[in-house]
Amino acid sequence: MQRIFSGIQPTGVPHLGNYLGAIRNWVSLQDGHECLFCLVDLHAITVWQEPSLLREQTRLQAAVLIAAGIDPDRHILFNQSAVSAHARLAWIFNCISRIGWLNRMTQFKDKAGRDREAVSSGLYVYPNLMAADILTYHATRVPVGDDQRQHLELANDIAQKFNHDYEVAFFPAIEALVPPGAARVMSLRDGTRKMSKSDPSEQSRITLVDDADAVAQKLRRAKTDPAPLPDTVEGLADRPEARNLVEIYSALAGTTPGQVLAEHGGSGFGPFKEALTAIVVAAVSPIANETRRLLDDTTHLDQVLRGGAERANAIAEPIVAAAERIVGF
Numbered sequence: 001m002q003r004i005f006s007g008i009q010p011t012g013v014p015h016l017g018n019y020l021g022a023i024r025n026w027v028s029l030q031d032g033h034e035c036l037f038c039l040v041d042l043h044a045i046t047v048w049q050e051p052s053l054l055r056e057q058t059r060l061q062a063a064v065l066i067a068a069g070i071d072p073d074r075h076i077l078f079n080q081s082a083v084s085a086h087a088r089l090a091w092i093f094n095c096i097s098r099i100g101w102l103n104r105m106t107q108f109k110d111k112a113g114r115d116r117e118a119v120s121s122g123l124y125v126y127p128n129l130m131a132a133d134i135l136t137y138h139a140t141r142v143p144v145g146d147d148q149r150q151h152l153e154l155a156n157d158i159a160q161k162f163n164h165d166y167e168v169a170f171f172p173a174i175e176a177l178v179p180p181g182a183a184r185v186m187s188l189r190d191g192t193r194k195m196s197k198s199d200p201s202e203q204s205r206i207t208l209v210d211d212a213d214a215v216a217q218k219l220r221r222a223k224t225d226p227a228p229l230p231d232t233v234e235g236l237a238d239r240p241e242a243r244n245l246v247e248i249y250s251a252l253a254g255t256t257p258g259q260v261l262a263e264h265g266g267s268g269f270g271p272f273k274e275a276l277t278a279i280v281v282a283a284v285s286p287i288a289n290e291t292r293r294l295l296d297d298t299t300h301l302d303q304v305l306r307g308g309a310e311r312a313n314a315i316a317e318p319i320v321a322a323a324e325r326i327v328g329f
């Protein structure tokens, strides 16, 4: 059985982009794979996190994943900082990875913005840690949104260079599993930026704990242009906001954008947004309700995470110890 590693940052509340680009895919991959689901708190602190909020959001994230269908008994759900192998292998990878490789990472450019000198050095080496997250378990498949493709290529480059430099066949090749359709969900306020937990505007995203009223309100206010919906996908060119809503619809309805437009083309955004609201609420409400229920018993959640960390550690420890021997430690 192939081993899968998936990570999500315990910052902010997970949103529809996380769901369609990642979580939903993770749930279905549980059949036929051995899965590790990691709340990546080491990645989270590459930008400032209020300590008590970080702890709270780690629990929230765990609850949302379980509510969405992740099974912590059959698979492993844990937080990254509880398994020291990640940080140890990441240090080795800092010494394998090249500055030139990191300089090509577009996510760093996006996240650092204009003040590139003022961000943490952790943010810069983030992709090296991500490579370590995966390779600490010799995982071979990583389900990610389209935004993470470049980081996975870098992880493969690091694994290959390690194998080459130390003349070993130690780290396996990693395959990115990018789900088809809505692999990149865009902001509701700006169709050219991805929906993200770190966007300061709450209106930019639908979270997985939003109630029906919040979903309806955010979709009503979602940015659109004045023209009605086109009849074909070609008509979505240069209309990123319209395209985004159509893609969200089709991803949740299990159809294609073409089929959505065959049904809704020619309609104004008013009625289309109402239909979209019904579909989004049907997906989000059960997750939101179950999350609230799980958060009532934080002792149980903490227990689940501790158990997950023990099982993750049992896999990681011998692999990282072997990597350290290879390096000469």
Ligand code: ADP
Binding pocket: 007, 008, 009, 010, 017, 018, 019, 020, 021, 022, 143, 144, 145, 146, 147, 148, 182, 183, 184, 185, 186, 194, 195, 196, 197, 198
């Ligand atoms: P965020 O960027 O919101 O902080 P994370 O970095 O924690 O999200 O990403 C967690 C997972 O969700 C990753 O697999 C990532 O590819 C996916 N993801 C994040 N944002 C989106 C999006 N807007 N559309 C599709 N997938 C996304």
Ligand code: NA
Binding pocket: 147
């Ligand atoms: Na991301």
